[in-house]
Amino acid sequence: QSALTQPASVSGSPGQSITISCAGTSSDIGFYNFVSWYQQQPSRPPKLIIYEVSNRSSGVSSRFSGSRSGNTASLTISGLQAEDEADYYCSSYTSNTTRVFGGGTKVTVL
Amino acid sequence: EVQLLESGGDLVQPGGSLRLSCAASGFTFNNYAMSWVRQSPRKGLEWVSTISAGGRNTYYADSVKGRFTISRDNSKNTLYLQMNSLRAEDTAEYYCAKDRRWLKEMDHWGQGTLVSVSS
Numbered sequence: 001q002s003a004l005t006q007p008a009s010v011s012g013s014p015g016q017s018i019t020i021s022c023a024g025t026s027s028d029i030g031f032y033n034f035v036s037w038y039q040q041q042p043s044r045p046p047k048l049i050i051y052e053v054s055n056r057s058s059g060v061s062s063r064f065s066g067s068r069s070g071n072t073a074s075l076t077i078s079g080l081q082a083e084d085e086a087d088y089y090c091s092s093y094t095s096n097t098t099r100v101f102g103g104g105t106k107v108t109v110l
Numbered sequence: 111e112v113q114l115l116e117s118g119g120d121l122v123q124p125g126g127s128l129r130l131s132c133a134a135s136g137f138t139f140n141n142y143a144m145s146w147v148r149q150s151p152r153k154g155l156e157w158v159s160t161i162s163a164g165g166r167n168t169y170y171a172d173s174v175k176g177r178f179t180i181s182r183d184n185s186k187n188t189l190y191l192q193m194n195s196l197r198a199e200d201t202a203e204y205y206c207a208k209d210r211r212w213l214k215e216m217d218h219w220g221q222g223t224l225v226s227v228s229s
Contacts, residue, residue, distance in 0.1 A: 036215035051215035089155050093214055104154040
């Protein structure tokens with residue numbers, strides 16, 4: 001159950017677009033359409049923002065989008081806003097009938 | 111409104127035991143799988159365990175297998191996590207979460223309960 005690989009940090013200016021990558025294997029991201037993304041604000045529980053690779057959770061801004069290419073999933077935030085500053089985690093279902101998280105990416109709005 | 115309220119977190123010595131509870135409301139509890147996820151201080155999320163809607167099937171991370179037991183009481187809308195043989199590395203905030211789809215994504219989370227393992 002090795003963790004998925006995310007960059008530790010990503011930053012951007014207001015209005016810019018940023019992309020967070022999430023690298024897995026052919027036993028998780030590469031095989032199943034069950035990649036999800038969570039946003040965690042400081043001292044708050046995680047919040048589901050994307051499920052099944054590219055579906056936005058209810059009430060989530062259209063500025064958030066998800067995609068996948070091979071064994072790597074990506075979360076793109078367009079029109080970056082100050083309120084987007086948070087930690088972001090990817091997760092995937094795995095062939096071992098378990099789930100695995102990425103190490104998390106801290107997004108900073110400059 | 112979905113609400114998940116964890117309780118039971120405490121300071122415990124290495125080798126000790128603890129039982130966490132999660133009281134659920136605002137949805138049909140016995141229709142959904144439920145999970146525990148933990149987060150060590152200043153670190154990332156780690157999936158701990160998931161139980162099917164009816165309680166028959168359980169799944170665990172390798173790091174807790176054989177030491178932790180997940181269970182549920184659908185008559186009380188409550189999820190549990192029995193933690194035995196606790197280690198320092200089990201120190202974390204423990205979140206209860208509702209599975210939108212079994213073992214896929216978790217669409218509602220509790221506020222968490224803190225478990226500290228130290229002598």
